[in-house]
Amino acid sequence: MSGLATLVTGGAGFIGSHLVDALLAAGRPVIVVDRGDRGFANLAAHRGDPRLSIVDADVADDALGDRLGPLLAGFEGVDAVVHLAAQVAVQRSIDDPIGDAEVNLVGSLRIVELARSLGARLVFASTAAVYGVSMALPVVEEDAGWPPSPYGIHKLAAEMHLRVAARVHALSAVTLRLFNVYGPRQDPRSPYAGVIARFVERALAGEALEIFGDGRQTRDFIHVHDVAQALLAACERGPRDGTPINVGGGQEIAVSELAERVIAACGSVSEVVMRPPRIGEVRRSRASIERMIVHLGVRPEIDLDHGLAETAAWIAGGAEASDPGGLASR
Numbered sequence: 001m002s003g004l005a006t007l008v009t010g011g012a013g014f015i016g017s018h019l020v021d022a023l024l025a026a027g028r029p030v031i032v033v034d035r036g037d038r039g040f041a042n043l044a045a046h047r048g049d050p051r052l053s054i055v056d057a058d059v060a061d062d063a064l065g066d067r068l069g070p071l072l073a074g075f076e077g078v079d080a081v082v083h084l085a086a087q088v089a090v091q092r093s094i095d096d097p098i099g100d101a102e103v104n105l106v107g108s109l110r111i112v113e114l115a116r117s118l119g120a121r122l123v124f125a126s127t128a129a130v131y132g133v134s135m136a137l138p139v140v141e142e143d144a145g146w147p148p149s150p151y152g153i154h155k156l157a158a159e160m161h162l163r164v165a166a167r168v169h170a171l172s173a174v175t176l177r178l179f180n181v182y183g184p185r186q187d188p189r190s191p192y193a194g195v196i197a198r199f200v201e202r203a204l205a206g207e208a209l210e211i212f213g214d215g216r217q218t219r220d221f222i223h224v225h226d227v228a229q230a231l232l233a234a235c236e237r238g239p240r241d242g243t244p245i246n247v248g249g250g251q252e253i254a255v256s257e258l259a260e261r262v263i264a265a266c267g268s269v270s271e272v273v274m275r276p277p278r279i280g281e282v283r284r285s286r287a288s289i290e291r292m293i294v295h296l297g298v299r300p301e302i303d304l305d306h307g308l309a310e311t312a313a314w315i316a317g318g319a320e321a322s323d324p325g326g327l328a329s330r
């Protein structure tokens with residue numbers, strides 16, 4: 001179809017599919033690039049929509065540009081590339097740092113080059129893991145440095161390459177550092193699932209909720225809807241030089257309090273069980289979201305209790321992890 005498209009890597013995933021929803025609702029044609037490891041069920045609602053094209057491909061594939069060529073010929077161009085595809089498991093990055101680098105660093109560099117070749121704005125999804133163990137709260141963007149895992153190191157290195165490309169090649173780019181994202185479509189059975197998804201699944205089953213440590217460690221949670229709005233806004237506005245922007249709720253909550261609120265949201269009788277602390281775990285986390293508000297014009301809208309109830313309803317309803325009807329083009 002004609003017109004300018006937005007290209008989303010990882011667009012069939014948890015966050016990516018919500019962004020696709022927002023882009024299509026805004027009337028923007030979308031090209032999704034995703035390996036489809038967990039299928040394309042998250043995009044099933046858009047089956048048959050001529051504005052959505054899906055390519056089953058890996059961002060680390062050096063032939064990705066060639067594979068996209070015939071598809072891109074049907075558009076007037078690509079106005080923005082949103083890079084969400086990533087290896088997100090910290091422990092896996094520790095066990096296999098080379099594999100993590102291939103996806104999170106080399107794969108990101110390929111997307112930088114793809115955006116350059118397309119003359120498109122690049123929105124790069126980074127992570128709060130670039131901060132490591134920060135003692136000052138709220139965490140401001142200047143605090144990044146010395147991440148404690150290969151995952152955080154490679155994400156921060158990709159950010160640096162992005163800023164170099166913006167300066168040297170005039171690539172229009174912005175980095176969004178995502179904090180703890182939760183909401184519908186986050187698979188609680190995945191080993192990479194967030195704490196809320198795991199807590200909700202266990203609470204619905206009446207099983208004990210496990211907390212590692214004393215429960216007073218805090219996290220900053222943001223609903224996936226609000227993240228999608230930030231990504232959508234970043235396609236059109238904000239810094240052009242790769243400047244990082246925190247995307248979080250701007251509030252911290254103790255994990256023990258979170259567990260009790262999950263139990264209440266699920267109407268559960270689950271108990272909370274304390275386990276030994278995990279080595280290297282961040283003690284407290286709360287994002288400064290001033291840049292998000294000022295540069296993107298986005299504020300968190302979904303409060304935690306509403307988001308927990310919504311997430312519980314989605315998990316209770318079950319979710320298909322297959323590709324219904326073969327959405328992807330191979």
